[in-house]
Amino acid sequence: MNILNQIQLLIPARLKYLLKPYYRVIFPNKLHLMLNPTFRCNYHCSYCYTHTIFDYSKVYSREQEHAAQEWIDALAKLPSAAIYIAGGEPMLFPGIADLINALPPQHQVTGMVTNLSLPLDAYRKIKRKLHLNLSLHREHVGETEFIAKVKQIKEFMDVTVNLVATPENLHFLEKIAGEMEAADIGLHVDPYINPATGVYEYNAHQLQLLKRYLQADRGSYRHNDYHPKQCSAGRNYAVIAPNGDVLACYGGLNYLNVPQYRQIAAGHSVDHFLIGNLFAADFKLNSADLICALPCKEHCDLDLARIWEVEK
Numbered sequence: 001m002n003i004l005n006q007i008q009l010l011i012p013a014r015l016k017y018l019l020k021p022y023y024r025v026i027f028p029n030k031l032h033l034m035l036n037p038t039f040r041c042n043y044h045c046s047y048c049y050t051h052t053i054f055d056y057s058k059v060y061s062r063e064q065e066h067a068a069q070e071w072i073d074a075l076a077k078l079p080s081a082a083i084y085i086a087g088g089e090p091m092l093f094p095g096i097a098d099l100i101n102a103l104p105p106q107h108q109v110t111g112m113v114t115n116l117s118l119p120l121d122a123y124r125k126i127k128r129k130l131h132l133n134l135s136l137h138r139e140h141v142g143e144t145e146f147i148a149k150v151k152q153i154k155e156f157m158d159v160t161v162n163l164v165a166t167p168e169n170l171h172f173l174e175k176i177a178g179e180m181e182a183a184d185i186g187l188h189v190d191p192y193i194n195p196a197t198g199v200y201e202y203n204a205h206q207l208q209l210l211k212r213y214l215q216a217d218r219g220s221y222r223h224n225d226y227h228p229k230q231c232s233a234g235r236n237y238a239v240i241a242p243n244g245d246v247l248a249c250y251g252g253l254n255y256l257n258v259p260q261y262r263q264i265a266a267g268h269s270v271d272h273f274l275i276g277n278l279f280a281a282d283f284k285l286n287s288a289d290l291i292c293a294l295p296c297k298e299h300c301d302l303d304l305a306r307i308w309e310v311e312k
């Protein structure tokens with residue numbers, strides 16, 4: 001059994017989640033894939049950058065999505081990979097359990113994000129104990145109902161809870177952190193980015209509240225870094241869209257599609273972000289690092305791609 005499989009099976013969920021940003025250091029040549037089988041979602045969170053502020057389900061529509069068996073066949077062509085399933089709400093993808101249950105044996109699922117809105121029976125169809133990042137969206141579900149469901153799913157899945165620290169949620173952080181602690185469930189807090197300005201906007205008091213809950217891995221955006229960077233994204237890390245397009249990173253997905261990102265990229269090449277389409281007969285990941293002169297904007301990319309400045 002390889003080391004990543006052992007980590008998945010033997011290490012507690014909370015520790016696995018803390019280890020995630022260091023996977024690229026522990027496994028420098030491991031292929032990490034972020035698989036988005038759908039960008040559709042049954043929620044409409046006001047702070048969501050993939051479904052509300054910008055709607056990726058309009059770029060990659062339901063008609064462009066592939067069936068579970070098509071994904072299984074296409075993923076079989078790739079070398080051993082650690083696959084994280086995201087979206088949208090991945091549980092809305094009709095064949096999600098089939099896809100996970102019959103994943104080609106060289107791959108491991110390192111986790112899946114879900115808003116936990118579907119009945120637990122839908123999750124029970126997944127026949128392996130997954131790490132689930134359960135995202136709590138108080139605009140759509142009460143915390144009491146959500147936490148009760150978290151406790152039930154914890155009986156057959158590894159779980160952590162994720163919360164975006166919107167100004168409204170800040171007042172609630174202490175309460176949910178206490179409840180999660182009592183139930184031995186890890187809590188991950190993401191800072192809220194104001195959609196109008198694209199930056200965090202907390203006053204001193206709010207920052208003080210937030211500091212206790214933010215993880216150290218979440219403070220390293222490279223906002224204005226237009227220096228050419230040598231980057232492993234596209235070689236040992238990639239983001240896969242519902243139509244099979246393989247992008248170097250989530251930043252690249254945004255640079256290619258979102259108007260505000262296109263403005264940031266103005267005058268710079270974005271061609272390196274699209275690696276190809278997984279369903280094309282001649283698809284290959286990059287064999288060497290790429291050079292990118294755009295600012296890294298997404299934490300997942302920073303967690304999993306290896307990036308350093310090109311020597312001048």
Ligand code: SF4
Pocket residue numbers: 041042043044045047048049050051052087088089115135137
């Ligand atoms: S549940 Fe997740 S994907 Fe859906 S709208 Fe909310 S933040 Fe976006």
Ligand code: SF4
Pocket residue numbers: 229231232233248249250251252292293294295296297301302305307
């Ligand atoms: S440097 Fe950042 S934005 Fe550029 S390809 Fe790498 S991860 Fe993506």
